[in-house]
Structures are given as C-alpha cells and as structure tokens.
Amino acid sequence: MKEKLFKNNTLIIFLLMLVVSGIISDSFLTGNNITNLLRQVAPIGLISIGMFLVILTGGIDLSVGSILAFTGVAFALLSYEVYFAAGILITLLLGIVIGAASGYLVAYRGVAPFIATLALMTIVRGAGYLLSKGAPISVGAHSSSILHLGTGAVWGIPTSALLLLVVFAVVYVMLRYHILGRQIMAVGSNEEAVRLSGISVERTKFIVYVISAFLTAVAGLLMVGRTGVGTPTIGIGLELDAIAAVVIGGASLSGGKGTVANTLLGVLILGMIGNIMNLMDVTAYMQQLIKGLIIILAVVFQKQSR
C-alpha cells in the first residue's frame, strides 16, 4: 500500500500543492474558499472525465469548449419556449447528438479524432454564435431553478461538486467493473488486438465521444447555473485545460493508460493553481505563465519517477 502511494505521483503533487497553498495563504483552507474552489472546478471536472475516456481510447476531443458554450446558449433560449425539465432534457440531447457526430466520423468514417473534433469545434462554436446572435442570453424566469445547480448546496457541499462526485463514481465503477470500461482501456492499448478478439472497436470509440459531449452538456448547464446566462463566447481553449488535467493525472495521450481518480486530481491541481494565485492577487497574465510552468513541472515529475 505504501509503495502504491508513492507510485501515485499525481497524489503527491496534489498533497504538496495543498500543503504549500495552505502555508502561503491563510484564506486558502477556509470553508468559503474550498466551497468556491469546488464550484469552480465542477464543470471542467466533468469535461475532463469525458476527455479522459476519449484519451483512453487513443483519441482526443477538441470540441468540448464549443459544446459548453453552445449548450449554455441553447438552454437559455429554450427556457423561453419549454418547461424547465424539458429544457434540460433537450440540452443534454443536443450534447449527445454533437458527440454522436464526432463519434460517427471517428469510429465509422475513420477520420482522425483531432480533425473530426476540430471540425465539430468550429461548427458548434459557429452555431452558438448564430443562435445567440453573439450576445449573452439570460435564462427565462420560470427556469431560474437552474441556479440551484450552479450556486446551491446540499449539506453544505455545492450541488455542482456533488454532481461531479457522482459522475466520477459512475465512471470509476464503469472502468473497473463493466465490460465497456475494459473495452475502452483495451481499445487504447491495442486496437487491432481488440478487433481480432471479436469486439467492436467502432462502437467503443463512438460511445466515448458521446459520453464526452454529454458530460460537457452537463457542464454547460452548470455554467448557466452559476451566472444565469448562456454565453456564446465561453470555453474558448477549454479543451486544452481538460487535456492538461488528464495529462497531469498521468494518462498517456496514446491511450490505454491512466485512472479517472488521477484525472480528478489533475483537475483539482489545475483549479488550485488558479485559486491560490487569485488569493495572492497575481495578475491574469502572470497566472497563465505560472500555470504553464507548473504543468511542465507536474508532467516532468510524472515521467521522472516512472
């Protein structure tokens, strides 16, 4: 067990950051700040878990940032047309359809994941702008309960963080105990061997893109829930944050390697970097620079002790 702990570099980095942050800032380990931090990382956490599954199969999903914005806008517009629940359902369905498009291109048409999702990223971003005419859209009054999702709390824990925890648990169990999980790992490890074993590589790949887009749509709802506004410009470059979180979590971009727990730690590490620098009043430009450096450090540390 002890050996296992020290093999898990992501956990070490995480604990290290936790201690360092606690020391350099008195306000870091306050309940208020932790709640705030959890609320901030929930959407990117959901997206990163989806990204992790895609990366496990050896793929990549660049469209998540656009889907986040698009689904937010879609929900805001729907809030004037349909009931709250229907709005949520249709928004999630839209996410699934977008994921199905990427998945179809990658799995059944043999388009490289980078290219397929790059195209979807552009299309979906454009669609978001078209729908909203480029302006933020506030959610209609009778759908304002969405705000509970973004700002509410259950037993003092932010609702959005609980949602992330549930998704994490489901994916964790799926990867460990479900056929689909085994197949996702297997496809990323050796696609040809999986095909020869009589398993549909295409179906497995298709599913991960659908899951990724679905989780991003959920994240889109969380974002609207935080501000009450669907914004077509959010999430630009977000796919890179999600990829960074997965990589900090020690997963291999060529697939077949990594754990969802480490991805979650990767998300928290990235979130903490931003959070602590805000507390320290580091300027936004400086933040970017430092964030990049810390990513390099984390990944090099991962490689070193392998």
Add this chain to the structure above:
Amino acid sequence: MLQLTKIAKSFGGVKALRDVSLDVRAGEIHALLGENGAGKSTLMKVISGAHRPDSGTFVFDGKEIAHNDPSLAKSLGISIIYQEFSLVPALTVSENIFLGSPEARGWLNISAMHDKAQGMIKSLGFHIDVSKTVSELSVAQQQVVEIAKALSLDVKLLILDEPSAVLGPTEIKQLFVVLRKLRDSGVAIIYISHHLDELMELSDRVTVLKDGHTVSTVETRTVDKDRLVQLMVGRELSQMYPPKPECREYEGEITLEIMHHDNPISFSVRRGEILGIGGLVGSGRTEVLEEAFGLTGNRNVSRLVGGQTLVFSSPRAAVKQGWGMVPEDRKRFGGMLTQSIRDNISLSSLRKVSNRWGFIDAKKEEAVVNNLVDKLRIKLEHIHRPLSTLSGGNQQKVVLAKWLNLELNVLLIDEPTRGVDVGARAEIYQIIQDLANQGIYIVMVSSDMEELMGMADRILVMQNGTIQGHLSRPDFSEEKILRLAIGAD
C-alpha cells in the same frame, strides 16, 4: 576480435548475466543459442554499449574497453541489426543507408548517394532500386538494406538478432549468401536464432547460453541438433512434437471457399485434424486466414460447416460463431502488452464472466483466468502484471488462452511459435494438439517446415495466392513442400 570474460550484469535483484564468456573471431560466423531469458539480449546490449556490465572484461580488437557506450561501440565498428528494423519507411533506400552517417551532413548530393548505395546493395549480391522508399520493399529486401546500412559504417563485428524470423526459406538462403561473403571478407558475425537448422547450416561455432551462463562453445560441425537442444534445455528434439492419436475417425468437415481478388481458393479441414498451410512469405497464407476470419470484410467467403453455410464478414461475427484467430504478429495484433495478463485472457470472453447488465464478476473472471493459466502452464508472477513482463513463449500462451474460455469451434493460427523458445514451443504444440483432439478444427500457417511436418496431419502449400498442392502425412518432406512453394512442380 571480441573476447568477453566472466561478464555479469544484474538489474535490481535479477541476475540477467551471471558468468558469460564469449570469444568471437574475425572471419567467423558465431551463433548464439539459448532459450528466451537465457541472457542473449542482455549480452547483445552489453556488446553494443547499451548496458554496462557489473563485472568482467571486454576486449575488442586487442584493446580492453573499460567504459563502453553506444557511440563508442559504433565507432569501434560494432553494429547490431535488431528483430525490429530501424529503417524509416517513408525514406528511400539510399537515404536510409546514409541516415546518420557522417557523409550525410548539410547539403546532400542525391545522385552520388544513390550511386554509392546502389553499389553497396550490388556488392551484397542483390538488386534493389535504391530510389524506392523502404515501405515499398519486401521484408527480405529491408533486411538487406539494414545490412547495407551497417556496412556503410565500416563494420568489424555485425550482430544479427533473429534475422530469419521474418524471412521465408528462399530469402533466408539469400541472406546466408550475403553473410558468408561478409565472413570471408574478415567481418566477425554473431548470429542469434532459435532455428537450429539455420545455425547448423550457417555457423562456424556455436555458443550456448543458459540462465545467464555460458554452457559451452562448440565447433558446429562436431555437433548435431539433438546435442544443441540438450545443451540448451536438456530435452531431446524428438520430444518436441506431441504424438498423434492412433485411431482416427473424422466426423465433420469444414469447407472454405474464398474469392480473393477474383482468385478462388477452396479447401477443407476435418474435425480433429490439424491442417497446415505452408509456402513462402507473401504467398497469401496469412491472407487466407484473414479472409476466413472475416478480418478483411470480404463477403465472398463461403464457409460450409457440417452442411450449413456460415456467412460473416467481421471478426466480431466470427467470434460469435466460435471462430478464433491467433495472429502472426503478436505485438501488433495478438496481445495488449501494457494491459494485465488477466485483461488479455478475458478480453474475448468478457460476456461469459459478467451479468446481463455488463458488470464483470471479478471473482468468476479471476477463477477462469487462473484456471487457464494453470492449464496452459503460463509462467507469471501475477495475473495483474502487464503482458509485457512475460517471455515470448508465455505471451503466446496468453494469446492462445484468450480463446479457450469460449465454445471454440475453429481456431486459425498464424505462426504459432514465432519468437518462442524451445521449451515453451513443445508446450504450445501440446496445447494445439490437445485442442485438435477435443474436436476443434485447426488451421495452422507456418514458415517453419519442421514445425509444419511435426504438427500437421495434412499440409497445403500456397504460392502467389493459389494452392499448389496438398500433402498428407506419409508424403511429408521438406523438399516436397519447398518444390510446391516455389512452383517447381
């Protein structure tokens, strides 16, 4: 040329080499023989400077080398050709030959390079258009380019690691011609191979390694194959192949008809027999298996099983019908090296160890996997360790084990023992024979004629995508197979 004395090397607690002494003379072909795990690869890495020995002396060309490293070894004239080629597929032959050589710096004189490369290939007795890219070449031609590349660096000691694994019989003959020529020009050659026939034919002396020790170095002409096998494992060659059941009645037959590029191929396998397919590399043997398994998506394959026609055009459908395939290239198609042994074995039968919602019953799965591990005598530390931690022979057993938790009806095997050491080979043969005895239809492709003759009940020989002839057991001989394979009949 090269004298190694009492070389030892350990990794962590594992002693890869305990006491190895090797003496290779200029102008000789020195074969190195040993089971997988005997220490051959580690020894090669010591010679090439990739590993530094813990103790022992290393003398090359009369000088003691205290601190060897890869670039020093290169400048001394030591060159290794690995099993996996180091050529760049997208570059031309001449570009590959001069890649990394001091002449290829700055601006390149392409036509001069071409001429020089062409001359080198020609001096090896081959004709290859050096302006072709390597990806256009056959595997045998790539090997020649690999050798030419080594020679471009003024090589004194050439090491070949299982060069014949990817070559067919005629290509091996060509390779031997080249190697003999090099030997006669004074180059020292270390030749590693599992194929005793080749070693007997080619080498001047043989050094046998076992468990990190040098067992002995012998003059090749003073020993026979049985003696070498004894030195390696203490097992007689005649015990390699399992006995065939005495009284045989075949009930049931599968007839395969494949339309392959407008070329009809048709043959039958009887229940309980092993059908061997022989022929040169590239004769279409592998393609036949792939078509039969539905891998190519070809719909013009008719499979007649016990009077019923089976149609499928994907491996997924094939597996559902109880068909399995053990591919030729274990690393690329057979196993998932980075995943656990458990995951590899249960991959094709996950449905059988999970409930109807798709949740895997971990206990049941482990029981099934452990049972197969025991049954096939797979040597491993733990089923949760990655497949890559196993030796070639045990990896191959894992790839076989994958199919044994299904109601298997037909098993297609492409090169059952490539890169597998002698000891594990005999075990794999036994497993295959057992499967046949259980009534599983077996089609086995092999380039190793001894293996074909030892295992098959009937042999079908292919050339250029067509069947040249059938041989039944009493008619087996290497000569007959080869004559059919090269179309001499």
